[in-house]
Amino acid sequence: MTTVRHPVATASDDVAGRHLAEEGAPRTPSAGRSPVRRRRENWRIRGELAILLGPALVVFVSFVILPVVLAAYYGFYKWSGFGTPTDFVGIRNYVTILTDPAFHEALGHNAFIVIGSLVLQGPLALGLALLLNRKMRAQSLIRVLIFVPYVISEVVVGLGWGLLLQSGGALNGLLEKIGLGALRADWISDPALAIWTLLIIITWKYIGFAVILFLAGLQGIPEELSEAAAIDGASYWQIQRHIVLPLMGPTIRIWAFLSIIGSLQLFDLVWIIWGQYVASTAGTSTMATYMVSNGRNAGSFGYGSAVAVVMFLISLAVALIYQRFVLRRDTAGALTGGTK
Amino acid sequence: MTATATLVTPRGGKAPRRSPVGTNRGSSVIVGFVALLLIGMMLAPVVYIILGGFRSNAEITVDPSGFPTRWNWENYADVLTSGVFWGQVGNSAIAAVATTVFVVALGLMAAYALSRYRFRGRGAIYALFTAGLMFPMTVAITPLYILVRNLGLMNSLAGVIVPQIAFALPLTIIILSPFLAAIPNELQEASSIDGLGRLGFFWRMVLPLAVPAVVTVGILAFVNSWNSYMLPLFILNNEATYTLPLGTQAFASQYSVDTARVLAFTSLSMIPALLFFSVFERRIVGGLTGAVKG
Numbered sequence: 001m002t003t004v005r006h007p008v009a010t011a012s013d014d015v016a017g018r019h020l021a022e023e024g025a026p027r028t029p030s031a032g033r034s035p036v037r038r039r040r041e042n043w044r045i046r047g048e049l050a051i052l053l054g055p056a057l058v059v060f061v062s063f064v065i066l067p068v069v070l071a072a073y074y075g076f077y078k079w080s081g082f083g084t085p086t087d088f089v090g091i092r093n094y095v096t097i098l099t100d101p102a103f104h105e106a107l108g109h110n111a112f113i114v115i116g117s118l119v120l121q122g123p124l125a126l127g128l129a130l131l132l133n134r135k136m137r138a139q140s141l142i143r144v145l146i147f148v149p150y151v152i153s154e155v156v157v158g159l160g161w162g163l164l165l166q167s168g169g170a171l172n173g174l175l176e177k178i179g180l181g182a183l184r185a186d187w188i189s190d191p192a193l194a195i196w197t198l199l200i201i202i203t204w205k206y207i208g209f210a211v212i213l214f215l216a217g218l219q220g221i222p223e224e225l226s227e228a229a230a231i232d233g234a235s236y237w238q239i240q241r242h243i244v245l246p247l248m249g250p251t252i253r254i255w256a257f258l259s260i261i262g263s264l265q266l267f268d269l270v271w272i273i274w275g276q277y278v279a280s281t282a283g284t285s286t287m288a289t290y291m292v293s294n295g296r297n298a299g300s301f302g303y304g305s306a307v308a309v310v311m312f313l314i315s316l317a318v319a320l321i322y323q324r325f326v327l328r329r330d331t332a333g334a335l336t337g338g339t340k
Numbered sequence: 341m342t343a344t345a346t347l348v349t350p351r352g353g354k355a356p357r358r359s360p361v362g363t364n365r366g367s368s369v370i371v372g373f374v375a376l377l378l379i380g381m382m383l384a385p386v387v388y389i390i391l392g393g394f395r396s397n398a399e400i401t402v403d404p405s406g407f408p409t410r411w412n413w414e415n416y417a418d419v420l421t422s423g424v425f426w427g428q429v430g431n432s433a434i435a436a437v438a439t440t441v442f443v444v445a446l447g448l449m450a451a452y453a454l455s456r457y458r459f460r461g462r463g464a465i466y467a468l469f470t471a472g473l474m475f476p477m478t479v480a481i482t483p484l485y486i487l488v489r490n491l492g493l494m495n496s497l498a499g500v501i502v503p504q505i506a507f508a509l510p511l512t513i514i515i516l517s518p519f520l521a522a523i524p525n526e527l528q529e530a531s532s533i534d535g536l537g538r539l540g541f542f543w544r545m546v547l548p549l550a551v552p553a554v555v556t557v558g559i560l561a562f563v564n565s566w567n568s569y570m571l572p573l574f575i576l577n578n579e580a581t582y583t584l585p586l587g588t589q590a591f592a593s594q595y596s597v598d599t600a601r602v603l604a605f606t607s608l609s610m611i612p613a614l615l616f617f618s619v620f621e622r623r624i625v626g627g628l629t630g631a632v633k634g
Contacts, residue, residue, distance in 0.1 A: 056509055060509050319474050
């Protein structure tokens with residue numbers, strides 16, 4: 001956007017924004033302003049920026065960026081978390097992680113959850129959003145109900161599903177009652193089933209988020225388009241397929257991005273339902289649970305930090321590849337375009 | 341093309357439109373049925389938790405999937421009269437309110453600077469905040485724990501609140517910035533003619549106009565803090581400082597034989613977030629619309 005936003009401060013904008021290509025070129029001497037006044041205005045703007053941006057930047061840098069940087073540093077040490085790390089081990093932590101079969105397993109589970117979430121949640125959530133976007137009776141009530149699982153905490157979800165699915169739990173009881181007793185299973189501790197159970201619980205929990213995003217996206221599509229298509233004789237499904245879906249592209253791609261990143265960092269639900277030890281035997285461990293059980297809980301903060309770095313690099317690589325190949329067209333509009 | 345069609349056969353233009361309406365009516369029964377089925381599946385586990393709180397342990401053991409035969413309020417009454425529950429509600433409320441207030445205040449200020457000032461490094465700072473979206477707390481938790489411990493904030497709510505503010509800032513700024521950038525310049529020009537400076541404009545014009553987006557980010561921050569698990573798990577080891585999620589889990593392992601009471605505790609602990617969300621649901625979808633479109 002090339003408009004100057006502060007008419008009052010044109011002169012100082014000229015100075016402060018000198019580097020900006022769009023404002024840099026025509027740097028005409030501002031009419032009748034003395035350099036002293038201009039400089040004072042310039043300092044005032046800097047002061048305002050410091051007041052406005054300073055607190056957010058300080059908090060963000062010291063509690064988000066700094067820990068990530070510290071993780072990279074601690075990762076090269078064998079360190080129990082007390083005093084300053086002194087036992088430098090180079091890349092040995094990383095070699096251990098990358099050759100540990102338990103980590104490979106955890107990584108595999110993460111990959112399964114990433115793909116499973118996209119495949120299950122995407123189409124389901126899109127269908128639900130289209131459904132909820134239609135005018136129907138009790139629409140707002142239904143909307144609230146769909147979001148219930150998303151709003152309740154992971155602990156509630158974990159405890160509830162845990163009791164529901166345990167071998168003497170309600171699901172097996174219900175199956176027995178309706179004559180499907182043969183289908184009874186150990187949903188949580190059977191290694192052949194546990195990861196699928198986890199996937200279903202995740203889908204149940206997070207689909208509301210996808211629906212919210214999709215509904216917001218749908219509301220951004222002008223109704224005139226669908227009306228025009230309807231006048232041209234397009235059926236409901238044709239309209240959804242050829243008009244709504246392509247226009248939803250950016251929203252869907254952003255959701256998929258958030259879903260992938262979330263799946264790679266999965267911790268809460270696994271930790272609450274399976275706990276540290278069962279997660280590895282039932283086959284639901286993730287990189288994050290591996291990190292906590294082998295890091296803090298084992299008193300090896302250097303090793304835990306190294307796992308965090310590996311997780312971060314994997315997430316970053318996935319994010320960059322995704323941005324490069326999938327989000328390319330949208331980044332100007334949605335993720336970074338806010339202030340452009 | 342449409343125009344000619346309508347001109348030549350005015351009725352013909354209408355006919356194809358009528359038939360989809362007909363099928364729509366037929367299909368809307370199916371659609372409604374599917375909707376009901378899905379909602380049933382979404383709600384079943386929640387209903388199980390709430391109803392389970394009204395049953396007795398004996399009932400639950402004999403028939404885990406049944407309805408309460410006798411509505412038994414004692415489980416709920418026990419939880420509601422226990423100081424432990426209310427202590428945890430208080431801790432969660434303090435953490436959530438403090439997080440929300442500071443996230444909204446810091447986020448608004450930063451978003452205002454980033455969307456309505458032009459200065460060197462603006463793009464870089466915005467990119468830094470957006471990059472924050474890629475660092476969920478999981479990646480930073482180990483050093484974050486050390487950092488909080490070195491600051492002497494272990495077992496205190498402040499040790500949870502400050503990192504939560506930091507991690508909520510990226511999303512807040514990303515949602516607020518386009519909103520603030522969309523406020524017309526004419527408004528700012530007009531108010532500057534009336535003698536309002538840039539900060540005055542922020543207080544008198546931007547804040548009232550930004551209320552819808554602020555409500556959205558506020559609710560997200562509140563609900564996230566209310567439900568937050570990993571950070572309190574690392575920082576709060578003392579039962580007196582437990583927030584509701586930690587307390588619920590501790591209660592569940594302490595009374596693991598008393599399933600009915602665990603279910604009552606669990607269902608009571610989800611009420612506040614649910615209430616909060618259902619009141620503001622419309623606002624969230626509305627506030628996100630701008631952010632998603634960019």
